[in-house]
Amino acid sequence: MPALQAKHKEQDRAWLQEMLYGVLRQLPLLQFWLRQLLNKPLKSNQKVVEHLILLGFYQLAFSRVSQHAAVAETVGACQELRCPGLKGLVNACLRNFIRQDMQAMLPDDAQIRSGLPKWLFRKLQQAYPEQLDDLCLATNSKAPIWLRVNQTRVTRAEFCHALDEQEIQYTLPDDFQQAVLLSKGYDLTQLPGYQQGWFAAQDGAAQQAATLLAPQSKERVLDACAAPGGKTCHLLEQQADIKCLALDSDASRLQRVEENLHRLGHQAQIVCGDAAEPSAWWDGELFDRILLDAPCSATGVIRRHPDIKWLRKGTDIPPLVELQGKILKAVWPMLKPGGTLLYATCSILPEENREQIKQFLANQADASLSPLHAQDNASNPGWQILPGEKQMDGFYYARLIKS
Template identity: 45%
Template sequence: MSPDIDRDTANARTLAGGVVTQVLLDGRSLSQVLPNFLDQAAAVDRGLVQELGYGVLRWRFRLEALLRQLLKQPLKRKDQDIASLLLVGLYQLAYTDIPAHAAVHETVEAVRATGKRWAVPLANAVLRAYQRQRTELDTVADRQPADRHAHPEWLVEQLRADWPDDWERILAANNQRPPFVLRINARRSDPPAYRAALDAAGMAHALLPVTEHGVCLEQPVAVERLPGFAAGEVSVQDAAAQLAAPLLAVQAGMRVLDACAAPGGKTAHILERTPGVELMAVDIDAARVRRIEETLHRLGLSAQVVVGDAAQPAQWWDGRPFQRILLDAPCSATGVIRRHPDIKSLRRARDIDTLAAAQAQLLDALWPLLEPGGLLLYATCSVLRRENEAQIAAFLARHADARESTPDADWGRPLRHGRQLLPGDADGGHAATGMDGFFYARLMKVP
């Protein structure tokens, strides 16, 4: 190999190690951290940096269980850079088809590049020992469910308590690579025409009958390569998220509030389905609100877009009631771990209390804005009962003028309140990976 190629590939491991360190040490999300590291990567390395960053975070808890067995003593916090590179090395050996000699060599070179010379023989020893003792190490790591399924212990326990019959299936689905699902814009195209464009572009795909306008591509592609993307013919949105707009049952002329709207996926879907809607989209995060505006612009849609706290309507509400409210609430995102594997590391058990309190506050603050006879759709991408079924039970107990009106459906499972999709649930067209985990409950204000 030429020295240049050597340097570039070692650099990919260095960058991937940097991604992992920033997520684990600084508590920043992959989506915040990754773009900066990708900017530093040579074009040919970007795919590898992304694959290693996502892969290590997806399997982190299992990789750490292996690493614990391979180290005589744990590394210190100040040496997280080395720990991250060792995880990058183990990930390549355990979960990729990168040739083992290249994985070891390039990772050790990345360790050398940190300037911590003591760590070079350590990295060599750890990675080579893993190759020799893989079966025994895996057997030990298989003993604990958290290590076996590569999740934090608190989450395994919570899922086991909430889903005694399904928890292992949920954990396994969380470790899958997510499907790449599109929503065809009903205003600018239709499924037959758009599918013909996908065929012409050589993009194999399947229709998702559980959705109105969803197709799943066999291979993910950069959005710019999708036929008609710039012209607003299509958006990327999981099948589970595509169920929100039909459930909201919006009709032309209605005044609709999307209370936690950014980046605008469901806002856009509501507007695509039903022309003549007066929609107000609110989100607390100004940077994310700009993404709503970009999305609407690309799709040729319009709405009143506001930066505001949905729990403080006095800041932004003009006093005219809404006939429909979508509350796609901030949540633990435990239903979309396969898309955001950093959630396993970033979310803490105590966050669930804080989130559940914030969700209850949002529900209570928005309820008075709903016209009698109107519908509020509460949605989360969580699979935890406290944020979902229990949240709605408590809301109904607090509000005598609320009735549940969640319809029967051919997806997910009915709970005492609402319907739950678990990650991997069949989407009717791509059973191998299925849908994201989502919860929906529809509430009607008694006229």
């Protein structure tokens, strides 16, 4: 998406993202409408025209683009897509959509209305039957922009004063000491203090990690699976004199960690290595605290990245669960007795979260749960944040102590 946006003028980028993300959010419904108007699916190199019609439907049903402009521009795009012979088909579909008032036609199928793929809808239906409607609504909403004020550079009050001077609208969410919620979209690089490292973009749920791990002065801390470095930086803002090792297996993504550390004025040891294979990179010195932000399905951040719904498949989940368990088992020996490990995912699927930790506690005799709330216990471990809860993304945390 960023590479695509870079080819267009700045004023067109927000519209482009809105159209692309909007189609991805409403895809099952748009496809339902298309099936009413298209006698048979298009094939091979003409398939792209189906996608074009879906874009036209989205403009007509969900945007403020005028009907005339939506039809004219969508039909005209056939020329750019080298399918001029299908202009009539596209025009007929869009005109019939308007004539039949199809945007008022909603399917009886709850899965189609949810905007989710079948496999994910069924999983959420099973895991969260009472919250399902709210969960689907939150998952398909637009994510707010959270900022974390870098208090090693500026106070939140000073940052807010700078926002006020530029008439940038924001709110201060309850129970957050460093967070600022922007009231609408802005180019973050143009906000006051960006180059000076006054803030970083980080959702409220992700901001919980450093607070829950609570590093202490001069402790040795491992941030496993650290890229792009938001939590690494936050740990250093919590306690500047910790010895922090930021680990990730992707060398290209570690460049982002380095860039974020540099802009925000922090220092950490950056290591490229596989958390599941410590023998290749670990020096043998134990860690006081470990943050394991494990690879996951990312089902908690779909509202921020709607393409996840269609890139991820149900068959991806068991291998992910296996990998999470492997990494958890591999990093545990690197933790000092009495040390703390915080397990985190941006998933809302129980098998990646609660069930993963239940199994680990059952198999690891020297691991015990450090409760994060009153109902956090061995039979129902951890803290599951659902999308939209206090405007946060979906996230999971479990805090473990080594005896």
